[in-house]
Amino acid sequence: MRNIFIISILLFSCFSLLGQDKHAREIQFVEIPAGIFYMGGYGTGKNYDEAPVHEVVVSRPFRMSITEITNAQYEEFAPSHRDLRGKYGFSSGDDEAVVFVSWYDAMAYCRWLSDITGKNYRLPTEAEWEYACRAGSYMNYSSGDSFPVTDHKNQNEHHSFVPVDLTVAQFAPNGFGLYDMHGNVEEWCLDWYGPYIPGTQIDPAGYSDGLYKVTRGGSHSTPVEYLRSSNRMGMIPEDKHFLTGFRIVESDMSPVNFIPYGAVSYGVSQHKAIWNECDNPVFMEPLEYVIPPEIPDVPMYRHNHCPSVTWCPNGDLLAVWFSTESEFGREMAIWHSRLRYGQQQWDEASLLCSVPDRNMTGSSLTTDPESGQIYLLNGLEAGGWWRNLALMKMTTEDNGSTWSRPEIVASEHAPGHQVISGMLRLENGVLLNACDAGPDNNEGSVLQISRDNGLSWESISGSRPEEFVAGGSGNVIAGIHAAVVQLKDGSLMAFGRGNDIKDRNGEAKMPMSISNDMGKTWTYYPSIFPPVSGGQRCSMIRLREGPILLVSFTHHPLRVPKDKDRMNIDGIVKSGLFAAVSYDEGKTWPVIKLISDGQYRFMDGGAWTGHFEMDKNRAEPRGYMAMTQSPDGIIHLLSSKNHYRFNLEWLEQ
Numbered sequence: 001m002r003n004i005f006i007i008s009i010l011l012f013s014c015f016s017l018l019g020q021d022k023h024a025r026e027i028q029f030v031e032i033p034a035g036i037f038y039m040g041g042y043g044t045g046k047n048y049d050e051a052p053v054h055e056v057v058v059s060r061p062f063r064m065s066i067t068e069i070t071n072a073q074y075e076e077f078a079p080s081h082r083d084l085r086g087k088y089g090f091s092s093g094d095d096e097a098v099v100f101v102s103w104y105d106a107m108a109y110c111r112w113l114s115d116i117t118g119k120n121y122r123l124p125t126e127a128e129w130e131y132a133c134r135a136g137s138y139m140n141y142s143s144g145d146s147f148p149v150t151d152h153k154n155q156n157e158h159h160s161f162v163p164v165d166l167t168v169a170q171f172a173p174n175g176f177g178l179y180d181m182h183g184n185v186e187e188w189c190l191d192w193y194g195p196y197i198p199g200t201q202i203d204p205a206g207y208s209d210g211l212y213k214v215t216r217g218g219s220h221s222t223p224v225e226y227l228r229s230s231n232r233m234g235m236i237p238e239d240k241h242f243l244t245g246f247r248i249v250e251s252d253m254s255p256v257n258f259i260p261y262g263a264v265s266y267g268v269s270q271h272k273a274i275w276n277e278c279d280n281p282v283f284m285e286p287l288e289y290v291i292p293p294e295i296p297d298v299p300m301y302r303h304n305h306c307p308s309v310t311w312c313p314n315g316d317l318l319a320v321w322f323s324t325e326s327e328f329g330r331e332m333a334i335w336h337s338r339l340r341y342g343q344q345q346w347d348e349a350s351l352l353c354s355v356p357d358r359n360m361t362g363s364s365l366t367t368d369p370e371s372g373q374i375y376l377l378n379g380l381e382a383g384g385w386w387r388n389l390a391l392m393k394m395t396t397e398d399n400g401s402t403w404s405r406p407e408i409v410a411s412e413h414a415p416g417h418q419v420i421s422g423m424l425r426l427e428n429g430v431l432l433n434a435c436d437a438g439p440d441n442n443e444g445s446v447l448q449i450s451r452d453n454g455l456s457w458e459s460i461s462g463s464r465p466e467e468f469v470a471g472g473s474g475n476v477i478a479g480i481h482a483a484v485v486q487l488k489d490g491s492l493m494a495f496g497r498g499n500d501i502k503d504r505n506g507e508a509k510m511p512m513s514i515s516n517d518m519g520k521t522w523t524y525y526p527s528i529f530p531p532v533s534g535g536q537r538c539s540m541i542r543l544r545e546g547p548i549l550l551v552s553f554t555h556h557p558l559r560v561p562k563d564k565d566r567m568n569i570d571g572i573v574k575s576g577l578f579a580a581v582s583y584d585e586g587k588t589w590p591v592i593k594l595i596s597d598g599q600y601r602f603m604d605g606g607a608w609t610g611h612f613e614m615d616k617n618r619a620e621p622r623g624y625m626a627m628t629q630s631p632d633g634i635i636h637l638l639s640s641k642n643h644y645r646f647n648l649e650w651l652e653q
Contacts, residue, residue: 026072026073027065027069027073027113027248028065028066028067029063029064029065029066029250030063030064030066030176030177030178031061031062031063032058032061032062032063032064032128032131032132032176032249033061034058034059034060034061035058035131036055036056036057036058037055037056037058037130037131037134037136038053038054038055038056038138039053039054039055039056039127039130039131039196039201039230040052040053040054040196040230041053041228041230041231045299045325045331046299046301046325046329046330046331047230047231048298048299049195049196049232049298049356050196050230050231050232051196052196052198054196054197054198054199054200054201055199055200055201056127056131056200056201056202056204057200057201057202057203058127058128058131058203059202059203059253060203060251060252060253062124062128062249062250062251062253063249063250063251064124064128064132064176064178064247064248064249064250065247065248065249066169066173066177066178066179067097067168067169067178067179067180067247068097068098068168068180068184068185068187068245068246068247069097069098069106069109069245069246069247069248070094070095070096070097070098070168071085071091071092071093071094071095071096071097071098072094072095073098074098074101074109075098077108077109077112077113078105078108078109081098081100081101084099084100087100087242088161088163088242089161089162089163090161090163090164090166090242091166091242093167095167095168096165096166096167096168097166097167097168097180097184097185097245098245098246099166099185099240099241099242099243099244099245100240100241100242101188101240101244101245101246102237102238102239102240103123103188103213103235103237103238104237104238105240106123106188106246107122107123109246109248110122110123110248113248119250120250120251120252120254121248121249121250122190122248122249122251122254122255123188123189123190123246123248123249124187124189124190124247124248124249125189125190125191125203125204125205125206125255126189126190126191126204126206126214126216126232127201127203127204127205128249129187129189129216129217130216130229130230132176132178132181133174133178133181133182133216133217133229134229135174135175135176135178136175137175137229139229140228140229140230141182141227141228141229142174142175142181142182142229143172143174147182147183147224147227154183154184154220154221155183155220155221155222155223155224155227156221157221157222157223157384158221159384159385159387159439160387160388161242161388162221164220164221166184166185166220168180168184170184180217181217181229182217182218182227182228182229183217183218183219183220183222183224183227184217184219184220185217185219185220185243185244185245186215186216186217186218186219186233186243186244186245187215187216187217187244187245187246187247188213188214188215188235188244188245188246189213189214189215189216190205190206190213190214190255191205191206191207191213191214191257192206192207192208192209192210192211192212192213192214192257193206193207193210193211193212193213193214193232193234193356194206194207194210194259197259203253203255204258204259205255205256205257205258206257206259207257207259207260208257208258208259208260209257209260211236211405211406212234212235212236212237212355212356212406213234213235213236213237214232214233214234215233215234215235215244216231216232216233218231218233219243219244219383220243221243221383222243222383222384223384226330226357231357232356232357233356233357233358234355234356234357235355235358236355236380236392236406236407236408238407238408238411239380239390239408239411240411241382241388241390241413242382242413243382243383244382268314268316268338268398268399268400268401269314269315269316269340269341269399270314270398270399270401271314272313272314273312273313273314273315273341273631274315275315275630275631275632276632277631277632277633278632278633278634278647278649279649280649281647281649281650281652281653282634282645282646282647282649282650283597283645283646283650284645284646285344286601286603286614286642286643286644286645287339287344287345287346287642287643287645288346288604288641288642288643289307289319289337289339289346289638289641289642289643290304290321290337290349290606290640290641291337291345291346291347291348291349292348292349293348293349293350294348297351298333298351298354299331300323300335300349300351301323301324301325301331302325303323303324303325303326303327303607304321304322304323304335304606304607304640304641305321305322305324305327305606305607305608305624305640306321306322306361306362306363306421306624306640307319307320307321307363307421307624307626307638307639307640308320308321308363308364308365308376308421308422308626308638309365309421309626309627309628309636309638310365310366310367310374310628311367311628311629311630311631311636312338312367312374312399312400313367313372313399314341314399315340315341315342316338316339316340316341316399316400317338317339317628317630317636317643318336318337318338318365318374318399318400319336319337319338319339319346319365319626319638319643320334320335320336320352320363320365320376321334321335321336321363321640322334322335322360322361322362322363323335323349327361327386328359328384328385328386329359329384330357330358330359330381330383330384331357332358332359332360332361333351333352333353333354333360334351334352334353334354334360334363334378335349335350335351335352336349336350336352336400337349337350338400339643346643352394352403353378353394353403353406355380355392355406357383358380358381358382358383359379359381359383359384359385359386359389360378360379360380360381361379361381361386361389361418361419362378362379362386362389362417362418362419362420362435362436363376363377363378363379363419363421364376364377364378364419364420364421364422364423364433365421365423365628366423366425366431367628368425369631371397372397372399373395373396373397374395374396374399374400375393375395375423375431375454376393376394376395376403377391377392377393377409377419377423377433377448377454377457378391378392378393378394378406378419379391379392379417379418379419379435380392380406380408380413381413382413385439386418386439387415387438387439388413388414388415389413389414389417389418389419390408390410390411390412390413390417391408391409391410391417391419391448391457392406392407392408392409393406393407393409393454394406394407395454409450409454409455409456409457410448410456410457410458410459415437415438415439415443416435416436416437416438416446416448416459416461417435417448417459418435418436418439419433419435420433420434420435420436420445420481420482420483420537421539421624421626422434422483422484422539422540422541422626422627424484424485424486426486429451429453430449430450430451431449431450431453431454431457432447432448432449432484432486432492432519433447433448433457434446434447434448434477434482434483434484434494435447435448435459436480436481437461437464437476437477437480438480440480441480441497441498441533441534442480442498442499443464443476443480443498444464444468444474444476444477444478444479444480444482444496444498444499445476445477445479445480445481445482445494445496446459446460446461446476446477446519447459447460447461447477447484447492447518447519448460449518449519460518460519460520461475461476462474462475462476462520462521463475464476468499468500468501468511468524469501469502469524470501470502470503470524470525470526471523471524471525472523472524473521473522473523473524474521474522474524475520475521475522476522477494477496477513477519477522478494478496478498478499478501478511478512478513478522478524479494479495479496479497479498479499479510479511479513480496480497480498481496481497481537481538481624482494482495482496482513483495483496483538483539483540483550484540485540485541485542485548486542487585487586488585489585490516491514491515491516492514492515492518492519493512493513493514493548493585493586494512494513494514494515494522495510495511495512495513495527495529495538495540495550495552496510496511496513496538497510497531497532497533497536497537497538498531498533499511499524500531501524501525501526502526503526508530508531509526509527509528509529509530509531510526510527510529510530510531510532510538510552511524511525511526511527512524512525512526512527512586513525528589529550529552529580530552530553530554530555532552532553532556533556533558533559534556534558534608534622535556535607535608535609535622535623535624536552536553536556536622536623536624537623537624537625538550538551538552538553538625539551539625539626539627539637540627541627541628541629543629543635543648544629544631544633545633545648546583547581547582547583547648548581548582548585548586549579549580549581549627549635549648549651550579550580550581550582550589551577551578551579551580551595551625551627551637552577552578552580552625553576553577553578553621553622554567554574554575554576554578555575556621556622557621557622567592567594572617573617574594574616574617574618574619575617575618575619575621576594576595576596576612576614576618576619576620576621577594577595577596577619577620577621577623577625577639578592578593578594578595578619579591579592579593579595579651580592580593581648581651581652591651591652593651594616594617594618594619595619595620595637595644595646596614596615596616596618596619598615598616599614599615599616600613600614600615601613601614601615602614603620603642604641605620605621605622605623605639605640605641605642606623606639606640606641606642607623607624607640607641608622608623608640609621609622609623609639609640609641620639620642623639623640623641623642624639624640625637625638625639626638633647633648634646634647635647635648
């Protein structure tokens with residue numbers, strides 16, 4: 001019996017060694033020599049994070065896998081990943097780069113491979129990655145100033161899922177013998193993302209903490225500028241999608257993260273505000289809330305748009321919006337500012353959240369009146385545009401002085417996640433938020449629902465109806481950028497942009513959608529309001545006093561207004577931004593009023609609005625509206641740049 005036991009142990013050891021050799025043979029490595037190089041780039045504009053160029057010493061040689069880890073290699077560690085092969089049409093074959101893996105997945109693979117081989121495998125540091133990618137070159141790409149392949153089919157920019165072949169090593173290697181360092185799939189690095197530190201660095205491994213993990217190399221379906229050797233990207237480490245995989249290094253050096261990660265404090269008061277309600281009609285001087293910093297740490301771009309707003313327990317008002325060069329851009333970031341309690345000028349804007357090189361279209365803020373927690377729900381793209389967004393959240397318990405780490409709360413990068421300002425918190429604690437069902441003007445809106453106080457979200461959606469007609473029904477809200485309220489009988493009412501519905505007179509009207517099953521199905525009606533169009537977004541809330549308030553526009557400034565579209569009050573035609581109040585749950589709207597106190601002003605609406613004149617007959621012609629009502633009864637209405645303040649008494653005046 002003892003001999004049989006010994007023989008069994010020997011056989012097991014032999015098979016184990018064979019397994020080690022098998023894994024070592026499957027992944028091919030090339031030795032990267034020690035050396036010195038200059039890391040980074042000019043750091044202009046949206047590439048600000050590539051500066052400064054600094055000397056980096058790679059003190060020891062290391063071995064790097066010549067390709068990205070493939071499906072076959074990864075699935076020896078995680079066989080269940082095979083279920084993700086071919087998801088959305090991507091990466092079906094054994095020799096295609098593995099995708100739909102998080103940073104934690106990649107790290108777990110490295111630990112597993114280290115355990116079974118007795119060698120030290122890990123992800124490359126960002127410095128090791130750029131050193132290996134450049135292979136001695138200081139041009140945009142390792143082979144020159146242009147993308148080093150002749151067939152660019154993988155680099156056509158796609159805004160939806162267009163499958164491409166991700167087989168590794170299809171093109172020539174760089175000077176170190178590494179394939180696909182530019183393109184194919186993005187690659188996770190070891191480091192936390194953060195600004196470069198000037199001066200010579202020896203074997204740098206980034207920050208000791210952070211919000212995002214570095215990714216490098218760019219991917220398929222992406223403009224080639226993001227494939228440059230110096231381009232820096234990053235992702236929330238638990239994120240995973242069809243653009244990102246990884247490669248590994250073998251090294252006896254365990255990098256040390258030595259740069260401390262610092263948080264920023266804005267000197268925000270933590271005293272609880274005393275809210276004094278005003279019974280008199282109030283309309284305050286409009287303010288601009290998008291105030292660029294005089295000396296920005298990071299670029300704030302010219303296009304500031306898509307706001308959300310909420311009140312803070314300390315009495316401050318908090319606004320967020322995206323700043324970008326292009327709404328399609330990957331440089332998009334979320335900025336914020338505050339109007340401090342008792343002040344009449346907003347603070348300079350500051351960066352709130354920027355997942356590097358990811359489009360972040362759509363934000364929604366809300367304050368829990370009981371706990372004081374402020375919740376931000378935001379879209380997060382895998383790349384550019386705003387079609388295939390995941391949902392991420394951040395929270396603050398101290399009036400926005402500090403925020404939680406960005407966290408993925410709906411992980412699928414898919415349509416139906418373009419967040420619209422106007423989160424609802426129902427009496428049972430359920431959160432509802434409207435999102436565009438797709439990026440086109442007539443795709444309608446869907447509801448996202450959270451039953452666990454925002455920890456996770458799921459879509460209440462279905463197929464879009466063939467047409468939106470009066471009395472018809474479907475599984476989506478008519479119109480994108482939907483504004484939603486809950487009625488007293490528990491049903492939901494929504495208004496949106498697009499999918500206009502004709503009334504009995506054949507006139508196109510803004511669609512009104514009603515749901516009696518918490519957003520699963522909707523019935524469509526023509527409202528009494530004119531349609532809105534590009535650069536315009538309505539907003540709606542239930543006021544503390546009980547009525548429902550809707551703000552929208554009489555017409556679009558690029559369309560010749562008809563008198564029937566505009567408000568005719570005492571024989572005077574008025575146009576632009578208006579408020580409508582309903583006291584009977586949306587059946588009638590007896591109060592309709594231009595949002596203007598009658599004084600002449602020459603104003604800037606920012607974003608798509610530009611300059612306009614405001615007086616007793618004209619108000620802001622377009623903008624993306626967001627609204628909240630603070631506990632003192634003041635209604636705070638934001639357009640793409642302006643902040644209007646008034647109360648119900650003024651509307652009823």
